[in-house]
Amino acid sequence: MNTKYIFITGGVVSSLGKGIIAASLAKLLQSRGLRVTIQKFDPYINIDPGTLNPYEHGECFVTDDGTETDLDLGHYERFLGVPTSRASNVTTGKIYYTVITREREGAYLGKTVQIIPHITDEIKRRMTLLGKSGDYDVVITEIGGTVGDMESQPFIEAVRQLQWELPEEDFVSVHLTLVPFLNAAKELKTKPTQHSVQMLQQAGVHPDIIVCRTEHPLSEDIRRKVALFCNVKPGHVIQSLDAWSIYQVPLNMHEEHLDDLVIRKFQIENFEQPRLDGWRRFLDRLQNPRQETDIALVGKYVALQDAYKSILEAFVHAGASLETKVNVHPVLSETITSETAPELLKGMDGILVAPGFGSRGLEGKIEAVRYAREHGIPFLGICLGMQMCVVEFARNILGYPDADSTEVRPDTAHPVIDLMEEQKGLKEKGGTMRLGAYECELKEGSLARRIYGTDRISERHRHRYEFNPVYAGEMEEAGLRASGHNPGTGLVEIVEIQAHPFFIGVQFHPEYKSTPERPHPLFVSLISAAVGQRKNRK
Numbered sequence: 001m002n003t004k005y006i007f008i009t010g011g012v013v014s015s016l017g018k019g020i021i022a023a024s025l026a027k028l029l030q031s032r033g034l035r036v037t038i039q040k041f042d043p044y045i046n047i048d049p050g051t052l053n054p055y056e057h058g059e060c061f062v063t064d065d066g067t068e069t070d071l072d073l074g075h076y077e078r079f080l081g082v083p084t085s086r087a088s089n090v091t092t093g094k095i096y097y098t099v100i101t102r103e104r105e106g107a108y109l110g111k112t113v114q115i116i117p118h119i120t121d122e123i124k125r126r127m128t129l130l131g132k133s134g135d136y137d138v139v140i141t142e143i144g145g146t147v148g149d150m151e152s153q154p155f156i157e158a159v160r161q162l163q164w165e166l167p168e169e170d171f172v173s174v175h176l177t178l179v180p181f182l183n184a185a186k187e188l189k190t191k192p193t194q195h196s197v198q199m200l201q202q203a204g205v206h207p208d209i210i211v212c213r214t215e216h217p218l219s220e221d222i223r224r225k226v227a228l229f230c231n232v233k234p235g236h237v238i239q240s241l242d243a244w245s246i247y248q249v250p251l252n253m254h255e256e257h258l259d260d261l262v263i264r265k266f267q268i269e270n271f272e273q274p275r276l277d278g279w280r281r282f283l284d285r286l287q288n289p290r291q292e293t294d295i296a297l298v299g300k301y302v303a304l305q306d307a308y309k310s311i312l313e314a315f316v317h318a319g320a321s322l323e324t325k326v327n328v329h330p331v332l333s334e335t336i337t338s339e340t341a342p343e344l345l346k347g348m349d350g351i352l353v354a355p356g357f358g359s360r361g362l363e364g365k366i367e368a369v370r371y372a373r374e375h376g377i378p379f380l381g382i383c384l385g386m387q388m389c390v391v392e393f394a395r396n397i398l399g400y401p402d403a404d405s406t407e408v409r410p411d412t413a414h415p416v417i418d419l420m421e422e423q424k425g426l427k428e429k430g431g432t433m434r435l436g437a438y439e440c441e442l443k444e445g446s447l448a449r450r451i452y453g454t455d456r457i458s459e460r461h462r463h464r465y466e467f468n469p470v471y472a473g474e475m476e477e478a479g480l481r482a483s484g485h486n487p488g489t490g491l492v493e494i495v496e497i498q499a500h501p502f503f504i505g506v507q508f509h510p511e512y513k514s515t516p517e518r519p520h521p522l523f524v525s526l527i528s529a530a531v532g533q534r535k536n537r538k
């Protein structure tokens with residue numbers, strides 16, 4: 001069988017959840033025995049989102065192979081349970097960079113380098129790259145942005161060309177639109193969808209399937225109307241109603257026959273019925289919790305849900321596995337002081353201090369660590385959160401009041417967190433952190449070892465600073481133990497306090513690897529400890 005390609009575009013407005021529709025379709029096809037992968041093409045000029053503020057673009061997701069990517073790749077991994085890679089996220093910046101580098105090398109000698117064909121050829125090369133590897137039956141490509149945006153035009157043009165270059169049965173175009181409900185008229189309106197599809201067709205792309213995001217069910221009449229005006233069969237207009245959980249969407253899409261329509265167009269024979277038992281079990285536990293727990297999420301980007309996407313999802317997975325509803329309470333780190341901490345963190349069964357960069361809110365993070373340590377509240381610190389455990393301990397237990405990370409105070413007399421050796425002398429900011437998966441050895445008898453149930457793990461990183469090993473002995477003697485190390489370099493990856501019900505800080509990002517079907521052990525054990533804490537309190 002040839003590799004099959006699905007292209008997903010969006011219209012009317014952004015934030016319709018194209019990533020979730022793409023991931024849901026991928027999940028359904030995977031559950032029917034096909035080898036599926038997803039990739040995202042983003043129309044911005046940054047090479048990757050690594051240098052973007054989370055308030056601009058949400059969380060930056062990191063792959064095993066050390067690429068900083070769009071947060072939709074997190075959804076792809078969580079739904080499919082298979083890792084993505086550097087090939088899975090392409091930006092306009094990457095496309096132009098490749099073409100311009102080639103131009104300087106002389107690859108186009110004598111020719112004028114143009115959007116068509118040079119840019120579109122490079123886009124098409126990347127769109128079909130994973131398909132040519134032979135590893136996948138189906139490659140789903142999500143095009144970021146909205147049809148009609150000036151900046152996404154070369155991507156749409158590349159899809160138009162592929163529509164004719166690929167055999168008809170190897171190409172499916174899905175267009176996601178909004179059918180708004182007008183409260184005053186008590187009516188669903190199809191005009192925005194008609195306009196959006198017209199725009200797509202003017203660009204030469206004909207959608208095979210139109211998925212309509214809607215708050216109310218689409219009547220047969222509405223479906224027929226969309227079909228008539230948009231030039232597709234009525235059965236190819238499907239509804240995507242607001243769902244109670246993003247993880248319910250694959251099941252909703254199956255009920256609407258999205259996967260059946262795709263399989264029919266692809267002329268795939270011998271396909272299986274979807275096997276989604278594990279997924280349904282997860283949803284069942286998520287929907288019917290037996291207990292609940294309150295967790296504080298301490299960070300500086302808490303006003304935007306997407307900034308901590310993977311952490312929030314990891315709580316959902318861990319909570320479901322323990323049939324526990326996890327109420328996550330965002331706490332803005334800069335509001336926490338020794339005076340406000342008791343009020344802001346009162347009643348919390350667990351505290352998570354989030355990753356981050358720069359000095360804003362750092363003192364608040366340190367106070368949150370202190371509050372958790374002194375009050376025996378289950379605690380997980382991630383990346384910057386782990387580094388602040390070390391600073392807090394140095395200040396308040398070792399008695400070095402000026403202890404700090406050199407990220408914020410380069411001239412401190414006690415640099416307990418310091419720039420990694422390989423980072424010294426680096427000038428460029430983009431893509432130069434310690435990124436991607438590294439192995440970590442867990443100490444015998446440690447909390448970390450108990451949590452993971454193994455002595456060697458692999459987790460993903462994104463940082464420049466590290467625990468300064470000069471202080472390791474002193475810290476350990478006073479009760480903060482380094483319990484995980486990189487086997488090659490000896491870098492400290494995990495710290496923990498054994499004389500505490502549950503206190504652990506990790507230099508890596510466990511949240512990137514949590515999925516509904518494989519909740520992350522660190523999150524599961526944090527929730528489990530938090531539930532215990534709640535019972536003790538009562």
Ligand code: GLN
Nearest residue numbers: 355356383384463464465
């Ligand atoms: N700013 C810290 C560092 O670069 C932590 C990074 C993070 O939390 N991802 O080491």
